[in-house]
Amino acid sequence: MQLISQKAQEACALQVNSKVLVALSGGADSVALLMSLVEICPKGLFAAHLNHGIRGQEAQRDEQFCIELCKDLNVPLTVEHLDVPALARARGQSLEQAARMLRYEFLRRAMRDVGAECIALGHHRGDQAETVLMHLIRGSGLRGLCAMSYKSCDLIRPLLGVSKAQILENVSNYCTDSTNDEQDATRNRVRLTLMPILSKLNPNIEGALCSMAEVLQQDEEYLDSLATKADQECGTDRRMLSKLPRPILTRVLIKRLLAEQDTVERKEAEQLIGLLNARNGTVISWRDNRCAWVDEKNIFIGNKPQAAYYCQPLEIGEKVVTPRGSIFSEVVDIAKVPCVGKEAFIDGDCISGKLVVRSRENGDRFTPIGFNGSKLLSDYLTDRKTPRFERDLPLVCDQDGIIYVAGHTIADRVKIGKETKNIIHLVFEEV
Secondary structure, eight states: OOOHHHHHHHTOOTTOOOOEEOOOHHHOOHHHHHHHHHHHHHHHGEEEEOOOOOSSSHHHHHHHHHHHHHHHHHHHHHEOOOOOOHHHHHOOOOOOHHHHHHHHHHHHHHHHHHSSSSOOEEEEEHHHHHHHHHHTTTTOOOHHHHTTOOOTEEEOOOOTTHHHHHHHHHSOOOOOOOOGGOOHHHOOOOIIHHHHHHHHHOHHHHHHHHHHHHHHHHHHEEEEEHHHHHHHHHHTTTHHHHHHHHHHHHHHHHHHHTTSSSSHHHHHHHHHHHHHOOOOOOOEGGGGGGGEESSSSSSSEOOOOOOOOEEEEOOOOOOEEEEEEEEEEEEEEEEOSSSSSSSSEEEEEEEOOOOOOOOOTOOOOOOTTTOOEEEEEEHHHHHOOOOOOOOOOOEETTTEEEEEEEEEBBBBOOOOOOOOOOOEEEEEEEE
16 A cells, blocks of 8 residues: 655655654554555654543553554554643643644654654645635634645655545554544534535535645745845844835744744734834743843844842952953042943942942832932833843942942942042943
């Protein structure tokens, strides 16, 4: 039996010495896939079966079937048991979401363990048509309407051009999943309810949807190549990026988001587009501590750094090193102007107690030089248009509070006066 066309073999990069892990559920699709691949790459073939702990005795039957099938075909099999319903509750996911995620996590573990190069999935032409409809219903863009491809990173789908009828013609011994007839899952509703209705309007609806996906995939590949070129040319320059045509710009930004995370929501790309023309220092935050921000010229995407708290004594004549730079202090005879910035001069006789260098704390407040009243440090930095990702600068403090905001200003209470005799010079070297 050989259902995998030459076109599919080339698209999936399948050769006689390929090392492939087959996702084997025991259903007709995965059985047809395994039996077809036995003929193409018999020496490098492995299989993996996940018992989800959902269907009781039926799941045990599927597992035993897979064990016996792989024994007959002399294919090494990896089996794992998971309580997917319990894990779904723990993760706060639907059963459908959790089952899918846990399955792929298992398959990638198994792939690494056996040394396979890729994971073969049993998706066929009907699955492709259903995927197109599901993405259309969700309001997907062009990328989503392309649906699945023969090869995507470490996943291959050799049966993507094969119909379900062809599979059933060639496979007689397989397991049936009773949950495929339930209407709970979105895909099941599309297959059992929507596809029959559409087939009355177009008897070849499956072929039409798959053909459309293939044409759109060619368009997507072309636009994607333009986006790759634009990504290299523009770099992080937000003005150059903002001049790109919207279809190219969106793809550039989605590429960058995908470099930081597994999936991208459309609203995230839209937020990034808005960020291109935002004021210096604007930050947008998402889940998992991810964020994007801009300075005067550039846009950045990544994980928001978690500033560790520190508090170190500062002795005159010594240097204190912090995660954001170093502070050096010395006694001098003359104060230079200006007295703020990365070099500051303070009246040593106005210091109360010992000096320390510490990181910011919630509610930090001080009176900047030249001000009459106190001000929250966060408000002061906002007024100076300091980007949020540059606000965790060292603070020189005494027992009464902030004396010097490194790189910015000193407190009014320690400013140099005509009567100042004890001048302390503070030098900040930023990293």
